[in-house]
């Protein structure tokens with residue numbers, strides 16, 4: 001990174017911080033990449049690859065006739081109807097599961113990857129012309145070299161679960177609209193570099209070392225990927241998406257620094273507010289000694305032993321019974337009764353637990369205490385402006401990434417989830433609190449209303465959330481927060497199906513009747529998706545000479561076919577030879593056909609040339625000619641030259 005770009009970053013940060021209004025940025029061209037040319041993706045995550053299996057209580061599938069629609073398909077339909085063009089599909093972290101480092105319960109909660117499931121997911125997204133973010137939903141994969149090697153072999157093979165060439169090798173040429181997400185959220189606490197004495201002493205400065213370490217792992221992933229010939233977009237994660245010791249205004253320092261030969265990298269920051277970090281912590285001082293220790297309960301936040309606890313008489317709990325002596329106990333919501341009238345009303349601040357209906361009675365318990373971090377004698381909570389500030393800081397982090405590192409932003413998660421202690425209006429993974437909802441609405445508005453727009457996947461549109469009435473769609477179920485916020489829509493472009501005839505050669509255009517003429521055809525898949533079971537047909541005038549079925553042609557692959565035209569029954573005259581590839585479903589491009597004019601002359605006539613009938617097929621390899629002489633049709637599949 002040059003000095004000039006660094007100054008630009010600082011200038012941008014400062015000027016945005018001062019201006020306080022209109023945030024927009026120019027089209028930076030770091031990496032020679034025009035940011036406005038990166039696909040703008042928007043949609044939802046949460047759904048798992050395993051959710052592609054039939055839901056027998058679902059409606060009829062429109063992607064797989066005769067089946068019931070999977071939850072994956074139902075969510076894709078809903079997203080599509082709401083104007084989104086991308087879906088994030090997650091699977092369990094193979095290596096963390098293998099080595100006992102998964103933090104999910106069960107460890108493979110997100111579902112173990114199978115090729116069959118990814119293939120089905122691609123069929124579904126193809127049907128709706130959507131992009132798919134393929135998310136390895138892990139955290140601890142950078143723990144040590146064993147884990148890193150496992151992780152690389154999972155993606156690139158050889159691997160028991162993914163085959164000889166891994167996930168990338170199997171799907172490299174099947175669908176253009178894939179974004180690989182090598183690792184969901186690297187947990188920097190698991191990095192070897194984090195455990196050095198210096199890092200433990202200097203956690204903030206150590207973030208630089210951790211980011212360098214994570215960058216190295218992502219870079220080796222990218223290098224392997226590009227060496228394999230893969231050109232899909234890849235998304236790398238900011239370390240603060242999981243956890244970091246930086247102040248929120250400096251989270252941009254934790255984006256991995258990457259180089260990419262094909263310039264297709266997105267950077268991601270998961271946009272959430274974590275409630276306990278934003279308020280003064282609350283405890284139940286069971287032994288009434290104004291100190292937190294074993295036996296007391298941390299109601300909000302994790303509190304160190306011996307932390308002094310203060311009192312604020314407005315911290316009350318939701319009165320569940322009419323008993324005079326009722327005290328707070330675990331599970332009872334806490335409210336800050338701002339107007340001190342023992343009734344929950346607007347203006348009071350929910351502290352933790354499910355927010356009760358307005359008018360609910362509140363009760364004091366003097367053992368509910370708090371950690372008065374700013375020593376002002378009152379409990380300080382959060383409000384909408386807390387959400388506004390956090391959203392603005394996160395948006396500036398995104399802009400700073402682009403000005404410093406030059407990559408477009410695609411945030412692969414974000415939402416209204418705010419940790420288990422958050423005061424939820426609706427609880428669970430698809431739930432929200434009033435402030436976290438305000439925050440994510442702000443984020444979405446920043447991303448949508450500036451140029452260039454910033455892409456995102458929100459969390460969680462899935463059937464597994466514990467949110468009441470989450471249904472199949474989670475946060476996108478009617479009435480849930482995903483349907484309450486306002487969001488822009490994203491352009492959906494039909495998938496291009498296009499098999500082009502790129503060469504067409506006949507051994508000679510003057511043919512002696514009775515000769516067997518060798519015809520060479522090259523077809524290339526210039527569309528966005530691997531094609532299966534289409535015909536390549538050769539005809540003279542309107543008579544079919546031959547037809548060959550191509551079982552499979554990956555994206556950008558070239559297939560050489562040869563046909564033999566036996567002219568023993570052909571009358572002398574002029575003929576137009578035509579080769580047609582396809583037709584393919586949805587193919588709208590007319591480059592799938594070529595013609596050549598030939599003359600067939602009487603078998604007894606002498607040829608105009610020297611009559612020495614050598615078959616010369618300039619663009620077809622010798623291998624084909626030999627195979628053709630050996631009496632068969634042949635196909636040679638090769639990759640497009642790099």
Ligand SMILES: [Ca+2]
Pocket residue numbers: 285286287288289290291292293296
């Ligand atoms: Ca105590």
Ligand SMILES: [Ca+2]
Pocket residue numbers: 337338339340341342343344345348
């Ligand atoms: Ca009140």
Ligand SMILES: [Ca+2]
Pocket residue numbers: 280372373374375376377378379380
């Ligand atoms: Ca305070």
